[in-house]
Amino acid sequence: MIPGPEERPEETDVELIERWKRGDSRAATRLVGRHSQALARFAASSGERDGIEELVQDTFVRAFASLDSFRGESTLRTWLFTIERRLMLDRRRAERRSRETVPVEESDNVSEYGALDSLIAEETQERVRRSLAALSPTQREVFTLRVQQGLSYKEIAEVVGSTEGAARVHYHNAIQKVKELLRNE
Amino acid sequence: MNKCTSSEINELLPDLEHGRLTALARQNVEEHLAGCESCREELRIIRIVKGAAAFEPSIDVDRVVRQIPPYRMPTLPREAPARARVVQWLVAATVGVVLIGGGALLRNRQTNSRDARVVTIDSSHALILPESMPSRGLGVALPQVRHTAALSLVADVQELSDGNIQQLMDEMDNFDALPNSEPEPVFAVDTNEGR
Numbered sequence: 001m002i003p004g005p006e007e008r009p010e011e012t013d014v015e016l017i018e019r020w021k022r023g024d025s026r027a028a029t030r031l032v033g034r035h036s037q038a039l040a041r042f043a044a045s046s047g048e049r050d051g052i053e054e055l056v057q058d059t060f061v062r063a064f065a066s067l068d069s070f071r072g073e074s075t076l077r078t079w080l081f082t083i084e085r086r087l088m089l090d091r092r093r094a095e096r097r098s099r100e101t102v103p104v105e106e107s108d109n110v111s112e113y114g115a116l117d118s119l120i121a122e123e124t125q126e127r128v129r130r131s132l133a134a135l136s137p138t139q140r141e142v143f144t145l146r147v148q149q150g151l152s153y154k155e156i157a158e159v160v161g162s163t164e165g166a167a168r169v170h171y172h173n174a175i176q177k178v179k180e181l182l183r184n185e
Numbered sequence: 186m187n188k189c190t191s192s193e194i195n196e197l198l199p200d201l202e203h204g205r206l207t208a209l210a211r212q213n214v215e216e217h218l219a220g221c222e223s224c225r226e227e228l229r230i231i232r233i234v235k236g237a238a239a240f241e242p243s244i245d246v247d248r249v250v251r252q253i254p255p256y257r258m259p260t261l262p263r264e265a266p267a268r269a270r271v272v273q274w275l276v277a278a279t280v281g282v283v284l285i286g287g288g289a290l291l292r293n294r295q296t297n298s299r300d301a302r303v304v305t306i307d308s309s310h311a312l313i314l315p316e317s318m319p320s321r322g323l324g325v326a327l328p329q330v331r332h333t334a335a336l337s338l339v340a341d342v343q344e345l346s347d348g349n350i351q352q353l354m355d356e357m358d359n360f361d362a363l364p365n366s367e368p369e370p371v372f373a374v375d376t377n378e379g380r
Contacts, residue, residue: 021256029250036244057249064253128237147234150203168196179230 013076017067032060035077038149039084045144046088047137055091059084074158078151081159085141131181135174142167143174189223198228202235 011019011030019027039056048055063070063083070079132140141160145151146167151159156167189195194217200206201214218224345353 023256025250025255028253029246032249032253033246036246036249040244053244053249056244057252060249061252061254064256067256124233124237128234132234143234146199147202147231150199150205152200152205175227175230178234179227182230182233 014072017070017076020064021067028064031076035080036060038077039080042081042144042149043084043088045132045148046085046141048088048091055084055087058087062087074155077149078155078158081145081149081151082161085159127182128178131178134181135177138162139170139174139177142170143178146171189221189227191217191221194221195224195227198224199231202228202231 013031013034016027016031020031036056039059040052043052043055059080063080070076132143135143138160142156145156145159146153153164153167153171156162156171157164160167162170194214197206197210197214201211206214218228
């Protein structure tokens with residue numbers, strides 16, 4: 001018995017993209033299902049508080065609209081992270097502009113990273129959350145992409161628009177800081 | 186705690202955790218971990234941080250997919266019809282021929298007119314014009330031929346009488362072959378270097 005398109009076990013992203021281009025919407029469902037959780041986690045780790053699903057949706061809409069510009073030099077997931085990160089930066093810029101008239105309080109910086117507030121209950125996880133909050137935004141991005149998503153330095157550099165060497169340094173500084181903070185708690 | 190001395194192995198710890206290592210690399214890292222407390226602690230932290238992200242946000246995949254627009258084949262710029270292309274080629278060829286022919290004609294005419302303006306002056310200082318060229322309206326100033334006085338000695342200086350010498354000196358005073366214009370005035374420039 002020949003397996004149907006839905007039953008193909010390990011179709012690559014490129015194969016699914018080709019199927020979607022030929023008009024198979026189920027290929028899009030599989031691609032979204034494959035990558036949406038990772039995108040949501042990356043958004044949460046990067047400090048997004050609200051509208052994570054909307055952000056993930058915007059990422060896919062934008063990605064599918066410009067799939068012809070995806071040259072396959074990186075993995076699809078890395079490319080999606082890049083798009084999502086750009087959307088997050090746009091959101092933050094827009095938020096900053098809308099808050100320009102409101103005086104900035106000291107606590108804003110401290111509570112910037114709060115995505116996992118309601119999600120991490122255990123004490124250890126709470127300590128991790130506090131440690132990550134102490135990192136700079138770039139260190140946090142690089143660290144979570146490396147540790148939580150398992151991306152290589154090359155892929156991280158692509159996502160954050162940096163170099164491999166810079167990503168390596170950010171990761172090294174981040175892990176040292178997290179190690180120190182967790183040790184002192 | 187001792188600091189890890191193998192940064193190459195240390196860098197692979199997240200890859201070990203995500204199962205991205207080959208069997209050989211995995212074995213090397215595990216052997217290193219057995220003797221490196223610093224890396225063991227780092228791996229523990231990596232596991233904690235990775236575990237802390239075990240958050241599963243609820244993403245409605247179908248809803249996301251519904252928002253994705255259908256694929257549109259990129260449209261290539263439309264090619265001009267065959268007849269229009271032939272006309273374009275003809276126009277281009279005509280313009281080319283006109284330009285090349287016109288340029289050659291113009292160049293030929295310029296060469297001829299330059300030849301017609303060649304004049305010569307013979308030993309009697311008379312202008313010799315080509316037959317095709319009218320003597321008037323040349324558009325160029327013809328050289329003015331002028332006879333100038335010349336001095337010459339017909340005998341040795343000792344044989345000249347006082348009168349002849351006086352005459353020669355008078356002639357030399359009036360001889361206009363020498364420049365009679367005054368030298369150009371020289372303006373002193375103060376460069377303040379002496380101050």
